[in-house]
Amino acid sequence: MKSIRAVGRRTAGLFLALALVSVATGCGGDSSSDAADGGPQKVRFGYIADYSGSVALAVARKQGLWKKAGITPDLKVFTNGPLQVQALGSGDLDFGYLGPGALWLPASGRASIVSVNMLGLADRVIARPGSGIEKPADLKGKKVAVAEGTSGDMILNLALSEAGLKQDDVKKVVMDASTVVTAFSSGQVDAAATWYPLIDTMKKKVPGLKEISRTQDYYPKLTFPNVFVTQPKLASGNPELVKKVTGVLKEAGDWTAAHPEESETVTADFLKLPAGQLKGSTxxxxxxxSAELTKLSEDGTVDGWFDELAAVFGRMGKLPEPGKAEDYYLGDLYAEAGKADRS
Structure with a gap:
């Protein structure tokens, strides 16, 4: 199996766009990964405030997994994955969460993947009723709202490719994910590329919206994992800490797999939402x-997921020189994480 290694060989010019993105507030300070005097180790962990982006952290807190591992998490909420990778690169964050649309970042050497969280089935291209859009080919010439660099951007590209269209065949309107909801709901755009649960909100305001393209349309050729990542230098410099954190994530994932409905309630409590607001998220x-993910990591299946998506990002122009998954997915570390605690 592949060894743990830092990855940073891609050109810096690929990330000029990220330089324009401000890091989320409250992420300053020196790295705090090393424990003092043998006490709990503190790690700064980024997440997104939806079910997929926070369920593992919610479960880890509820089940006391951090304390059991001797770790004190400093949790920081972000609105998207690229912001977290920006924070990882500046040393303001130790770990973070990425949806499938941001996986071009680890494929570019900016982060190391320590764990697959779960497989996403939530992304859609949707159209307003009366827009004349019934299928991806009908997007030509239409205004489409999308949060660039996210899984919405990815599903839009896949839909356009399926229809033989190019990016400039549509009027792409770039905005943040929350503004996509507003723009679509108010009729400022004809279509949007986004995901559930945001689409649930849009359905309430736009009855009869149409789903033009879905994640499931591309499965099994393409699989859409969301993942946890760390700084490449932390993975190579302190692999034992990374294993500890990954062990917590594995145990949280196993609890979630065994208690899917209860995990929705636990996550709602973590996010301070009404108990039923995340009902149906699973x-x-x-x-x-984790046993299945370990097997799929060892036989190369997970690497294949990432390599296929890297090819998609290459066609989107985000990855002129995509790395191979074996360079940025730490499958051997994932397999070893938590073994001592479970023996």
Missing amino acids: QYVKILP
Whole structure:
């Protein structure tokens, strides 16, 4: 199996766009990964405030997994994955969460993947009723709202490619994910590329919206994992800490796989939402137990998921020189993480 290694050989010019993105507030300070005087180790962990982006952290807190591992998490909420990778690169964050649309970042050497969280089934291209859009080919010449660099951007590209269209065949309107909801709901755009649960909100405001393209349309040729990542230098410099954190994530994932409905309630409590607000979230993901993920990591299946998506990002122009998954997915570390605690 592949060894743990830092990855940083891609050209810096690929990330000029990220330089324009401000890091989320409250992420300053020196690295705090090393424990003092043998006490709990502190790690700064980024997440996104939806079910997929926070369920593992919610479960880890509820089940006391951090304390059991001797770790004190400093949790920081972000609105998207690229912001977290920016924070990892500046040393303001130790770990983070990425949806499938941001996987071009680790493929470019900016982060190391320590664990697959779950497989995403939530992304859609949707159209307003009366827009004349019934299929991807009908997007030509239409205004489409999308949060660039996210899984919405990815599903839009896949839909356009399926229809033989190019990016400039549509009027792409770039905005953040929350503004996509507003723009679509108010009729400022004809279509949007986004994901559940945001689409649930849009359905309430736009009855009869149409789903033009879905994640499932591309499965099994393409699989859409969301993942946890760390700084490449932390993975190579302190692999034992990374194993500890990954062990917590594996145990949280196993609990979630065994208690999917309860995990929705636990996550709602973590996010300070009404108990039933995340009900049904698990229908938009596929949760794999760690034993299955370990097997799929060892036989190369998970590498294949990442390599196929890297090819998609290459066609999108985000990855002129995509790395191979074996360079940025730490499958051997994932397989070893938590073994001592479970023996």
